[in-house]
Amino acid sequence: MTSTPSPAVRVRAVTTVVSVDGPLLRFADPAHPLAALRRGDGIVGIGEVWRGEFRGASRFADAALAWRAIAAAADVVDPVHRAGSGLVAFGSFAFADASASSSVLVVPETIVGRRDGVAWVTRASVVGDGADAATSGGAAAGAGHKGAELPPATEIGERPRATLAAATLSRDDFVATVGRAVERIRAGDVEKVVIARDATASIPADADRRAIVTELAEAYPDTLAFAVDGLIGASPETLVSVHAREASARVLAGSTARGADAAEDAAAATRLATSQKDLDEHEFAVQSVLRALRPHVTAVTASEAPFTLKLPNLWHLATDVELELAEDSSGLDLVAALHPTAAVAGSPTDAALALIAELEPFDRGRYAGPVGWIDQDGDGEWVIALRCARIDDDGMLVAHAGAGIVIDSDPVAELAETRMKFRPIADALR
Numbered sequence: 001m002t003s004t005p006s007p008a009v010r011v012r013a014v015t016t017v018v019s020v021d022g023p024l025l026r027f028a029d030p031a032h033p034l035a036a037l038r039r040g041d042g043i044v045g046i047g048e049v050w051r052g053e054f055r056g057a058s059r060f061a062d063a064a065l066a067w068r069a070i071a072a073a074a075d076v077v078d079p080v081h082r083a084g085s086g087l088v089a090f091g092s093f094a095f096a097d098a099s100a101s102s103s104v105l106v107v108p109e110t111i112v113g114r115r116d117g118v119a120w121v122t123r124a125s126v127v128g129d130g131a132d133a134a135t136s137g138g139a140a141a142g143a144g145h146k147g148a149e150l151p152p153a154t155e156i157g158e159r160p161r162a163t164l165a166a167a168t169l170s171r172d173d174f175v176a177t178v179g180r181a182v183e184r185i186r187a188g189d190v191e192k193v194v195i196a197r198d199a200t201a202s203i204p205a206d207a208d209r210r211a212i213v214t215e216l217a218e219a220y221p222d223t224l225a226f227a228v229d230g231l232i233g234a235s236p237e238t239l240v241s242v243h244a245r246e247a248s249a250r251v252l253a254g255s256t257a258r259g260a261d262a263a264e265d266a267a268a269a270t271r272l273a274t275s276q277k278d279l280d281e282h283e284f285a286v287q288s289v290l291r292a293l294r295p296h297v298t299a300v301t302a303s304e305a306p307f308t309l310k311l312p313n314l315w316h317l318a319t320d321v322e323l324e325l326a327e328d329s330s331g332l333d334l335v336a337a338l339h340p341t342a343a344v345a346g347s348p349t350d351a352a353l354a355l356i357a358e359l360e361p362f363d364r365g366r367y368a369g370p371v372g373w374i375d376q377d378g379d380g381e382w383v384i385a386l387r388c389a390r391i392d393d394d395g396m397l398v399a400h401a402g403a404g405i406v407i408d409s410d411p412v413a414e415l416a417e418t419r420m421k422f423r424p425i426a427d428a429l430r
């Protein structure tokens with residue numbers, strides 16, 4: 001089931017300082033961009049020298065193990081020492097253990113990165129006996145490193161236009177499904193469950209995917225704009241960000257639409273911050289994160305009360321969590337421990353997952369799964385794949401949006417909330 005790398009796969013990664021002006025996405029592949037960007041900085045990847053694919057309940061553990069082996073055997077030259085320099089794999093994981101979607105880690109052949117005014121290029125290749133085992137980048141393997149010069153940049157093409165249409169679950173079906181979820185909560189089966197619906201669109205097969213990432217990044221500057229293996233989005237929710245044994249997470253749960261004018265907007269934020277339903281829903285999510293992290297950390301602190309996070313489409317209740325990592329825990333270990341949080345599954349987790357599998361008539365794929373990157377030290381940045389769409393090679397696009405359902409949820413209000421959560425993708429295609 002798993003393509004575990006043989007210990008012989010040895011990756012050499014050499015990072016060099018370069019000078020880069022303008023959007024990093026110009027260096028990415030228009031058809032298969034790899035990117036993790038915040039306010040224009042971050043990393044983009046080109047090509048592929050190694051890919052691991054993982055499935056089933058052990059996908060996180062298998063990926064963490066595979067990455068440990070790759071990182072331990074790697075030969076890394078990194079004078080830059082910034083988040084995202086050196087050896088890096090992009091990753092995207094399926095939401096459900098039983099998903100038909102595989103989960104992936106991908107080491108690009110080239111990474112162009114920029115942070116705090118410093119830019120770099122990393123060139124990776126597979127060396128030694130494992131060179132034949134590498135994936136599509138095999139042609140470059142063993143061929144020695146190209147120079148540190150930047151890969152070719154190309155102008156980002158026109159943004160493809162398309163309209164998102166409700167898919168498996170119509171709006172009415174969603175309202176009915178939320179109604180059933182509320183009944184099950186009343187019956188005591190779960191405390192909270194996150195119910196999602198799907199929507200599709202079709203873009204030209206040759207559309208420049210980078211244009212969608214660019215639009216998302218510009219419209220939602222406080223998010224991580226990502227593109228990994230066909231999954232493109234802008235997530236406001238940091239599952240965990242790890243740097244030099246310190247980690248942070250941002251828990252979001254509890255949402256309301258932005259107001260039409262300043263007064264209404266302020267009132268909406270106040271209502272959210274004082275709504276017992278939303279505060280309860282938020283507390284489930286925070287507790288699930290703290291519980292999951294405890295075995296992996298030596299210290300953890302969360303803000304006393306949630307704050308209201310303002311996004312262009314929504315207000316969210318948010319709590320930031322800061323932690324110190326125990327020795328030997330990597331970003332992927334934390335991801336494995338955290339997923340699925342109550343923010344995207346519900347509480348208690350197992351009962352909520354069973355109810356999602358029963359009530360949602362589709363496979364979430366990688367929606368609501370972790371997406372991000374990891375480096376040779378286990379550092380990295382992982383967000384929950386929200387406000388995103390999977391775009392296949394033929395241009396078929398599938399997006400999902402969900403809402404946390406608790407005992408006094410109003411199904412019609414939850415439908416409205418999912419509409420707001422589709423907006424980043426819907427607007428990026430307008």
Ligand SMILES: C=C(O[C@@H]1C=C(C(=O)O)C=C[C@H]1O)C(=O)O
Binds near residue numbers: 237252401
């Ligand atoms: C499930 C989604 O969002 C999650 C659910 C939220 C909620 O129920 O209030 C808020 C933020 C996210 O944790 C989504 O965007 O699809």
